Each structure stands twice: as C-alpha cells, then as structure tokens.
Amino acid sequence: MICKKVMVWFLTALLATNTLLCLPSVAGAEKQDVKDGMQLDQADLVQKEQEITNETVSFDPPTSVTNSVYNAIMMSLAATVEYTSIVIEPGETYEFENTDTISKSIYSNASQSKGILYDSVSYKEDGDISTVHMDYGISPIGVPGGGTAFITNTGTAALTVKVTDVFTYSTSEDPALERVTVSKNESYRIVNEGWTARSIQHDGSNADNRRFDYAKYKADGTLSASDLNSIAHPSLGDGEELIITGSTANAVTFGFPYGKYSIESTGEPAYARVTLNQGESYQFINVGTRLDTVESDGTSKDKLDYVVYLANGTETSRGSGTTAKPQIAVDRYAVITQVTANPVTYGAPYRNFIARPVGGDAISRVELEVGKSYIFHNNGTLMNPIYNNSKKVGSLFDYAIYKPDGTVNSSGFNSQSGPMIPPSGYAIVTVIGPSPIIFDYTDDFSWETSSHPAFLRVTLSKGESYAFTNISDHLRNLHSIAKTVKGKFDVVLYKADDTEQSRRNTGNSTFLVGAGKKASVTVTSDTPITFGGIYRSFKASEDDNGIGQTTLEPGDSYEFRNHDSQSNSLRHDKSSGNAHFDAASYKVLRLLTSDHFNNTVDPEIVAGGKAIVTNVSDRPITFTYSNKVEALLSGQAAFHRITLKRGESRKFINVSTLDKALDVISVSGMKWNYMNYKADGTVYSQASDTTQLPLVQAGGYAIVTTVSDVPVTYGAVLGIFDVEDAQVPTGNQVTVKQGESYVFHGSQASSLTTDASNESRRGSQEAPIVTNAKAAGGTYQYTVTDQAGKVIREHKEATDNQQQVPANANIHLAVAAVAPAVKNFGAPYRVFAVKNNDDSKLNELIELIDKEADFTAGQQGKYRFTPKEDGIYRFAVKEKSNFAAQQPIVSLFTDPDFSNQLVSSTEQAQIYGWDYTVLEYEMKAGKTVYVKLTETNSGALQTVIKAAHMALGKDTSYEYGKGN
Structure with missing residues (x-):
C-alpha cells in the first residue's frame, strides 16, 4: 500500500x-x-x-x-x-x-x-568501505x-x-569513527588491513594552526609519500602504513572507520626533525631505499648552507646562502647550517633518515641475543630513539614502550623500527630473530635484562584455539603473522559479560580488543599462525570456547546441540555462494523455536536447544559455531520435502501442539488446491487454484493437490508433520442445520472441473447433489445459477432426493425454519467445492450510512454489502485520530469465510488524503460482497467506514453519493 x-x-x-x-x-x-x-x-x-x-x-x-x-x-x-x-x-x-x-x-x-x-561510515555488502x-x-x-x-x-x-522501511537500525556500542587526537610531538601508527584506499579524515587547518607530519609506507616498507607541517588528506591503501605526528601547538583530530584500521600510539615520529637557530648545524643520513629531500618550514627569506657527502665523506654537492633543500641519495648524508636569524624547522621521513647534531654525542652499542628480553631506560629530558641494525641483518623484534607512570606509550610486533622512548620512560625489547640485533643508544640511556617479554606470544596450528583477555583499561591491538604466512583464523570477540559481540574469519595482522573484553582465536588454515599481545595488557589461556566448524556435503543432515547457557548461532560460509539449506531449531522437549525452508538464514540455537540442518544445494556448505555447540551426523532431515506434479496429492498431518503452516519453494506459475481440517475432522479452511499455504491446526491435517503444469515442492518440518499418501474422499457431505445455507460450486480447478472442450475430464458434465430430505420428511430451498449469477431454476419447498447441477454452475441450499432440524446433502468431492453461505452474523454496510469501526489490536472488521444497482462502488475509511499510528486496509471477498479475495486497497493508489483509505470496485446489483477491514501491523483502529455508489454524470465523470 x-x-x-x-x-x-x-x-x-x-x-x-x-x-x-x-x-x-x-x-x-x-x-x-x-x-x-x-x-x-x-x-x-x-x-x-x-x-x-x-x-x-x-x-x-x-x-x-x-x-x-x-x-x-x-x-x-x-x-x-x-x-x-x-x-x-x-x-x-x-x-x-x-x-x-x-x-x-x-x-x-x-x-x-x-x-x-x-x-558516518557507509559499508558495502561485502564489508568494504563506501x-x-x-x-x-x-x-x-x-x-x-x-x-x-x-x-x-x-x-x-x-x-x-x-x-x-528498507532500513533496519539499532544502537551501536562502537562509534562510526575511531577518533585519535594528536598533540604536538605525539605520534600514531595506522595500518590499512585489507580495505579499499580511502583518504584519511581530520580537522587540520592552516587557519586554526592545526598541522601534522606524515609518512606513508607501502606494504613492503618502502616510503611512498610524506609531508612536513601538512593539512593534506593522504589516501591509505590496502596494506599501507601511515605514521602521523602532531607538529603544532593546537592538536589535530583524526577519524578512521571503527575497527577497520590498526591504530596505535607509537614512539616513532613521522619525521626526524630539528629546529635550528642561526649558526646551528645538523646532519641527516639517508638510510632508506630511495633519493629523498630534507624539508623545512622556512620561507623565501630563510637561508641555509648545506653540503652533501658520500658515505666515505667525499663531497658531492653543496648550496650556500640558499633556500633550496638538499636531495640526499641512499647511504649519503648532508650537513645543514642555518644562516639567517629566524629559527627554521628541518625534517625528513624518520625511517629513511637519521638526524643528529654534527659531531654527535658518544654512541654506545649492545648486541641482544635471540629470545632474550631487555629494558632500555631513557634517563634524559627529551624523547630519543634507540637505533638498531635489524633491517641490515634481516631480524625482527617486539617492543613495548611505557611512560614513567607505567602506562603503554606504543608497541611493535615483529618490528624493524627504531623505537622512540619518552623522557623518563622505558622500553621492553624482545629479539625474535633469526639473528642477534645491535642497538645504538646515547649516554642518556641505560639498559638491563627483563624478567618478562615485550609481548605474550602463542603459536597455534589448525583447529587449535586460544583466548586473549584484555586486562588493561584501554583498547588494545592483538597481532598475528597471518598476513605474512597467508593464513586464516576465526576470531570471536566477547563483551565483558562473556556474551558474544562479533565473529568473523580473517587473515588480518591486527584486530582490536576492548578493555575487559576477550578474543578467542582458532586457526582454520593449514599454516600455523603466531599471535601476540602486549604482555602487561593481556592474559592468555587455552580456550574451551573457540570456534568449531563442520562441512555439510549435498544431502547431509547434521544435528547441532547447544550445551551453552546462552543462545548460539551457526554461521555458514559466505563463499559457498547461493547455497541453500533447510533448518529447524528446537528448545527442550522438541518445541520448535524457528525454522527456515530452502533458505540462507543462519540458524539460531537457544540455550540447551538443538538445530537440525540439511544441505539441499549442489555444493558443500561449511558452518562455524562456538565450541560449546556439538555437531552430530543426523539420520533425520530438517524438513519433509515433497515434490508433486499436476494432479498429485499428499496429506500433511500436524502431530505437534502448535498450529503450523506448510512451506513451499516459490516458482513462477505454481498453483495448488487444499482442504485444511481441524483435529475433529471438520473443515477449517480450503482454497482452489491458489498460492496461499494452509495453516494446519495442531492435531489437524491438510490435503494438498498440485493443479499447475509446474511441479511444486512443499516443505513441512519433520517431527512437526507426518506425511502420507492422500486418501481423497469420493464425495463431499455436509449437514445443514435449521436456518443454515450452503452453496455448492461446480469448480473449474484442475482435477475438480475442466473446460467444456475437454470431455474426458471430470466436472465438465452435469452432476447431482443428493439429500435425505424425503426420508427425513422435510423440505428445503434451492437455487441453481450459472457462473454469471443468472438463475437457471429454483424451488422454495423441494423434497427430491437429488438435484442436477450443470457444469460450472452453483446451487444454493437452505433449510426452512419449519423443516426438521437437520438435513444431509452430498456431492462428488472432485466435482464440487463447498462453501458455507451463512453470513447472518456479519455486520451489514448500508449505502451512504457511516458505520463506526473501532477495534483493539489484533481485531478485524467484517461486513457484508449488497449493491442495489450495477456500477462502481467506493468503500471509504476515515481515520478519526492518531493518523500516524494506523494504516487501514480494506479488502473485498466473494464468500463469508473470507477465503476468496477479489481486491484490496493495497492494490490501488491512495490519493485522497493521509487520513483516508479508499477502495473502488465494479459490482452487480444484488450480488453480495464481503468486506474486511484490518490494520497493516494488526494494530488498533479508530475509524469510520462507508460505502457509496459512483453514478456516471453527464460529463462522463463519476458523481459520488451524497455524504460520501
């Protein structure tokens, strides 16, 4: 609508x-x-x-x-x-x-x-950033x-x-962006873990004096872009690394899609920088892999002298009293001297350059052994690095840098950088190998061996699980070598109350774990993976709540038992594409909680419950689940799956205590008939040539017959339904009580009746209605009409034992009030469809008369309306109040059982105001229709309903009845 x-x-x-x-x-x-x-x-x-x-x-x-x-x-x-x-x-x-x-x-x-x-962050369906x-x-x-x-x-x-309404929404614990405010000389390291390149967001501004240095590195560690005192928005691609350092008194705030990037404070600045006064000198040594330039914030009035040298000290170029900046090739160095009076800041990408005063301080060196851990103390008043030869020897180390108060300043896993240690701070360094590493440090530093490593490390093989709990007060990164070894693992994040927060299969090298939260990792690839978290921030243990997985081959059925005290879901592998499965979930005593037929919805299992899943596709499907879920091969499928061709029938018996509808695989052109019976054998509902599915009552049953040329596959939850071959009765028999009426319709549906041109089929010839009226000594009324409603014959006090009904005609039967209390009527089952025509209990709509239509939630209005003239009639519903909360629907039916719908207001444009719902339909004089008034969401209604004839005016426009 x-x-x-x-x-x-x-x-x-x-x-x-x-x-x-x-x-x-x-x-x-x-x-x-x-x-x-x-x-x-x-x-x-x-x-x-x-x-x-x-x-x-x-x-x-x-x-x-x-x-x-x-x-x-x-x-x-x-x-x-x-x-x-x-x-x-x-x-x-x-x-x-x-x-x-x-x-x-x-x-x-x-x-x-x-x-x-x-x-805001918008994500594509595949999870990539939009x-x-x-x-x-x-x-x-x-x-x-x-x-x-x-x-x-x-x-x-x-x-x-x-x-x-195409959007679903909920509150989120996680913000859209993970914000980082970077003050002067503070640095952060950001890594893009597999997402499409995006420009970084920040509030940097020249007008507000908010600037920063940045250096961007490719996945192989080579420098790709950098800038000093910048307000640019550099893009960061898959696997690329960005170092940002605040360079002004006013801090810069950055925003990154939450949980999509590895973000951590680091002691490594983007630039090695120094501010020189007039006459001061500094040396910049290019230890990188490409030619690069020393940058500055100087103006055209600021002059410098420089000399560039080869590694052996031979001069290669110079500049005197110039504003040009020296270009320095790999393994060369430049000495810069500030000539003019204004102080000028010079800088170059930190990883590619070593910057130090000319003449330098005394340098000390120590060789650290593989597997050993050491503490370096910065006893000075400035942040300083500890240089090392890890790149030269091809070795790795872990480090965790702490501020004087013991809080984490920055860290590195499998690193080759030169950690920057804050004044009075310290670094714990563990050499991973394969070779010893030599560290250089100035006289401001001292070192000693450490009793514990920088990182807590665990190496897991396929199927092994471990739990890492963040015992710190801050969000922390958990690292892995998955990307390096091209491995995969499942990670489940748990909230502080141990309820599941998220789950995914990944190969990323880092992911975030909130304070007090837990991450359970399970390796799914054949390659072992090493995981690591800062030693003082995590505790780790073998996990009994990791991730299990089971692959269902086509046709396989598995029973999944949830031994947990909370609900758990089964997640199917999205790489299986459009693979479908049947699933039925139960709580204790086999009470059905949910079911999905030929679907791709991940099953949910309640605490202590179970689910039966059947792979009905032509390819394997892998499900992952908590280790508290047990998977067992099942000899029982989730659903009965019955495919019926035209004319074939089945009996679906509801053996449960719940009313339950059948399911079907939707295909174009499908149609069926059904007779739906209550537990006592009386008819609950029926339909011919329909696509509606019967709601089978507890203890009742439905007989379904396919009438389309297209075969139809029906589904019924196994254990809720039993399925038998249909025993179609040879005749319909109803008992008509005093004052009741029934109409027997000569049906045109499939095996019930056929077109007159096909003489071989049942229902295309005249057929009888039989009765016991003569034996009971009573009379009855009947009217035989053709499809258009024209009377063929009728009788007010008939006593005959049978009445012949032409093909495709209707007979209306009624027992007079003076007749004996009960009469029996019968008709061939496959030739006639039976409908109760008693509408005496329905409210009657009278043309141009308002009828109050107030209903509580879940109630419906049901009326009958008999037009006095041929023509188009309008049914209008006006909302009396609360317009925004109610959405009425008006529908017309041919029968008082409201089983055969003619039209609904949802099928017509509503252009008459937001407090009106209107339905228009062409009708025949004297032919009763049945009107149903409902609310879209089964809510309450405060309305008035009215019907009116639309007369054709002289100008061929419709004139609506007065008062409508």
Whole structure:
C-alpha cells in the first residue's frame, strides 16, 4: 500500500539534487591545498527544505473525478514514502542496514551553522568501505544495497535522521569513527588491513594552526609519500602504513572507520626533525631505499648552507646562502647550517633518515641475543630513539614502550623500527630473530635484562584455539603473522559479560580488543599462525570456547546441540555462494523455536536447544559455531520435502501442539488446491487454484493437490508433520442445520472441473447433489445459477432426493425454519467445492450510512454489502485520530469465510488524503460482497467506514453519493 503518512515536496528533491551537484569534492591526493572557511550554505538550504516534511499536510477527499484528477496532479509533486525518525543524542551511535538491493539514502537535520554534526561510515555488502565523513553537517548519507552505515552524533545538539522501511537500525556500542587526537610531538601508527584506499579524515587547518607530519609506507616498507607541517588528506591503501605526528601547538583530530584500521600510539615520529637557530648545524643520513629531500618550514627569506657527502665523506654537492633543500641519495648524508636569524624547522621521513647534531654525542652499542628480553631506560629530558641494525641483518623484534607512570606509550610486533622512548620512560625489547640485533643508544640511556617479554606470544596450528583477555583499561591491538604466512583464523570477540559481540574469519595482522573484553582465536588454515599481545595488557589461556566448524556435503543432515547457557548461532560460509539449506531449531522437549525452508538464514540455537540442518544445494556448505555447540551426523532431515506434479496429492498431518503452516519453494506459475481440517475432522479452511499455504491446526491435517503444469515442492518440518499418501474422499457431505445455507460450486480447478472442450475430464458434465430430505420428511430451498449469477431454476419447498447441477454452475441450499432440524446433502468431492453461505452474523454496510469501526489490536472488521444497482462502488475509511499510528486496509471477498479475495486497497493508489483509505470496485446489483477491514501491523483502529455508489454524470465523470 502506498503510504500516506509522509509527503516530501518535489521542490525539495530538486533543491537537494542541485545541492548535491554543487557540493565541493574532497581531494584525496597527497599534499592537496585545502581552503579554510568554506561555507556550506547549500547544505543548510537542503535542510530547510527537508523540514517541510515535518509539517502536517491535510485535505478533504475529492467529490468528483474532476477534483480527483486535479488533486492527483497536485499530489504527484509529493513523494509518498514513509519515513521513520530516529533521534540520536550527542555521543550516541546508530547502525543502519539497507535491506534493499540498491543504494538508499538516510536523511537528517544536520547543519554546520547549527552545530548539528555527525561522523558516518557507509559499508558495502561485502564489508568494504563506501564513504567516510567526519564532523559532517550535510544530508543525506548514501548506503549501498545490502550495506550498512554507522552514524555518531558529534555535535552539541540532537541529530534527527529519517529512514524508509528498507532500513533496519539499532544502537551501536562502537562509534562510526575511531577518533585519535594528536598533540604536538605525539605520534600514531595506522595500518590499512585489507580495505579499499580511502583518504584519511581530520580537522587540520592552516587557519586554526592545526598541522601534522606524515609518512606513508607501502606494504613492503618502502616510503611512498610524506609531508612536513601538512593539512593534506593522504589516501591509505590496502596494506599501507601511515605514521602521523602532531607538529603544532593546537592538536589535530583524526577519524578512521571503527575497527577497520590498526591504530596505535607509537614512539616513532613521522619525521626526524630539528629546529635550528642561526649558526646551528645538523646532519641527516639517508638510510632508506630511495633519493629523498630534507624539508623545512622556512620561507623565501630563510637561508641555509648545506653540503652533501658520500658515505666515505667525499663531497658531492653543496648550496650556500640558499633556500633550496638538499636531495640526499641512499647511504649519503648532508650537513645543514642555518644562516639567517629566524629559527627554521628541518625534517625528513624518520625511517629513511637519521638526524643528529654534527659531531654527535658518544654512541654506545649492545648486541641482544635471540629470545632474550631487555629494558632500555631513557634517563634524559627529551624523547630519543634507540637505533638498531635489524633491517641490515634481516631480524625482527617486539617492543613495548611505557611512560614513567607505567602506562603503554606504543608497541611493535615483529618490528624493524627504531623505537622512540619518552623522557623518563622505558622500553621492553624482545629479539625474535633469526639473528642477534645491535642497538645504538646515547649516554642518556641505560639498559638491563627483563624478567618478562615485550609481548605474550602463542603459536597455534589448525583447529587449535586460544583466548586473549584484555586486562588493561584501554583498547588494545592483538597481532598475528597471518598476513605474512597467508593464513586464516576465526576470531570471536566477547563483551565483558562473556556474551558474544562479533565473529568473523580473517587473515588480518591486527584486530582490536576492548578493555575487559576477550578474543578467542582458532586457526582454520593449514599454516600455523603466531599471535601476540602486549604482555602487561593481556592474559592468555587455552580456550574451551573457540570456534568449531563442520562441512555439510549435498544431502547431509547434521544435528547441532547447544550445551551453552546462552543462545548460539551457526554461521555458514559466505563463499559457498547461493547455497541453500533447510533448518529447524528446537528448545527442550522438541518445541520448535524457528525454522527456515530452502533458505540462507543462519540458524539460531537457544540455550540447551538443538538445530537440525540439511544441505539441499549442489555444493558443500561449511558452518562455524562456538565450541560449546556439538555437531552430530543426523539420520533425520530438517524438513519433509515433497515434490508433486499436476494432479498429485499428499496429506500433511500436524502431530505437534502448535498450529503450523506448510512451506513451499516459490516458482513462477505454481498453483495448488487444499482442504485444511481441524483435529475433529471438520473443515477449517480450503482454497482452489491458489498460492496461499494452509495453516494446519495442531492435531489437524491438510490435503494438498498440485493443479499447475509446474511441479511444486512443499516443505513441512519433520517431527512437526507426518506425511502420507492422500486418501481423497469420493464425495463431499455436509449437514445443514435449521436456518443454515450452503452453496455448492461446480469448480473449474484442475482435477475438480475442466473446460467444456475437454470431455474426458471430470466436472465438465452435469452432476447431482443428493439429500435425505424425503426420508427425513422435510423440505428445503434451492437455487441453481450459472457462473454469471443468472438463475437457471429454483424451488422454495423441494423434497427430491437429488438435484442436477450443470457444469460450472452453483446451487444454493437452505433449510426452512419449519423443516426438521437437520438435513444431509452430498456431492462428488472432485466435482464440487463447498462453501458455507451463512453470513447472518456479519455486520451489514448500508449505502451512504457511516458505520463506526473501532477495534483493539489484533481485531478485524467484517461486513457484508449488497449493491442495489450495477456500477462502481467506493468503500471509504476515515481515520478519526492518531493518523500516524494506523494504516487501514480494506479488502473485498466473494464468500463469508473470507477465503476468496477479489481486491484490496493495497492494490490501488491512495490519493485522497493521509487520513483516508479508499477502495473502488465494479459490482452487480444484488450480488453480495464481503468486506474486511484490518490494520497493516494488526494494530488498533479508530475509524469510520462507508460505502457509496459512483453514478456516471453527464460529463462522463463519476458523481459520488451524497455524504460520501
């Protein structure tokens, strides 16, 4: 049904489109010029237009087709899309999932000028990053089909977002962006663990004196880009590493998609830098792999002298009183002297250069053995590095650097860098090998052996599990060598209360573990993987709650038993593509909790329960699950799967204590008949030539017959249903009590009746209705009509034992009040369909008369209406109050059992106002229809319903009845 609740004016869409086309793009190229103070007036304009949607728009229904057409044209300027509003308070985060297959937008009242700002990250269906925004004040946000978006309110006022029903949403513990505020001389290391290249987000600005140094390295460790005192937005690709260091008094805040990048504080700066006063000198040694330049923040008025030397001390180039910066090849060095009076800061990428005063301090060296751990103390007043020859000898080491108060400053796993140690801080270093490493340090340092390593390390083989619990007060990285050895492992993250937070299979080298939370890792590849976490931040133990996995071959059935005290899910491997399976989950005593037929929904098993899963695809499916779930090969499938061709029948018996519907694999053109019986054998429901499935009552049964040329596969939960060959009765027999009526229809469906041109099939010839009226000494009334409702013959006091009914005709039977209490009537089962025609208990709608239609949640309105004239009739429902909460549906049926629907208001455009629901249908005089009034979500209704004839006026427009 086209929703009437929210109207967004077409003008808004035009303005919003124009705004989006005019928005400035954010360049991702390195060293991009960024212009400060840009005003985003377009965004505010879009916001003002969108606020129109919060106003109430009301109007009366038209009283003529002319007015109707006019209003319809006016309303074509409105987008009738229903939105749900969610208020996100400052600091709150919401997760939104787009269940549609195409990109959809999330709208908001974000505004730069009003301080209504947010961070957001949109992800594609495969988990890759689509868009990233930080402190954003523009609407809307695009979310790819099947993707998700995280939105965090970073402003000072509430953020209101609006979404359509294609989005599901919930609050999130995790923010959209992991924010890092970098102060002067503070450094962070960021690694892209497998995501598409994205420009980093930050609030750096020349106008606000917020700048930083950065150095970007490729996966092989070579420098790819760098900048001194920058406000650029460098992009960071898969496997690339970024070092950022604050360079100004005002800190810079960075934002990264939460949990997607490895982010850690580091003692390693982006640049080796020094500020030189007039006459001071410094040496820069290129220890990298490429030619590079020493940079500075000097102006055209600041002069320097420089000399570049070969490694053996031979001069190769020089500059005197110049503003040019020296280019230094690998293994060469330059000496720079500041000539002019203004102090100038010089710098070069830290990993590629060693910077030290000319003449240098006394250098000490120590060789550290493989497997040994040492502590280096910085006894000075400045942050200083400890250099080493790890790259030269091809060896690795772990380190953890601590501040004077014992808190972690930075760390490195399998590192080859030169750790920077803060003043009065210390570093614990463990040599991993394969060779000893020589460390250089100045007189400000001292060292000693350590009683514990820098990192807690565990090497696991395939199928082995270990649990790492973060015992610190901060988010910490857990490292692995998976990417290096091309291994894979499952990781399950648990909250502090030991409930599962997330699960995935990955090959990343780092992932984050929250304070007080636990990570359980299980190796799934043939290659062993070493994991490591900072020794003082983690405790580790063999895990009895790791990840198990079972592969179901085509046709296999497995029983999964959950021995846990909480629910657990089975996750199927997405690499199996569109592989389908049947699943039925039970709690104790085999009480069904959920089931999925021919589906791809991951089964959920309640505490102490079990699930039976059957692979019904043509390829293997691998399920992963908690080690507290036991997997056993099962001889019982999850479902009965019965494929019936045209004319074939089966009996589905509900042996449980729950009412349960059958399932079916949907295919184009499928049709079936069914007779649905209660436990006492009486008919509960029936349908012919339908695609509706019967809800089989507890203890009852349904007989289903395929009537389409297309075979149909039915599903019934095994254990809830038994299936037997259908014993189709040879006749229909009903007992008609005093005052009751029945109609016997000569059916046209499949094996019941056929077209007259096919003489060989049953039901295409005249057939009898039989009765015991004469033996009982009573009379009955009957009327035989053709398909159009024309009377063929009738009798008010018949006593005959049978009445002949032509092919495709109907006979209406009734027992008069003066007759004996009971009469029996019978008809061939496959030739006739039987319907109770007693509608005396239904409310009657009278043309042009209002009827109050107030119902509590779950109730329905059921009426009968008999038109007095041929023509089009309108059924209108007006909502008396609470317009936003109720959505009425009006439907017409041919029978008082409401089993054969003619039309529904959901099939017609609703253009008469948001508090009206209208259904129009052409009817025959005297032919009763049955009207059902329901609420879309089975909610309460406060309404009035009315019916009226639409007379054809002189101008060929319809004139509606007075008062309608």
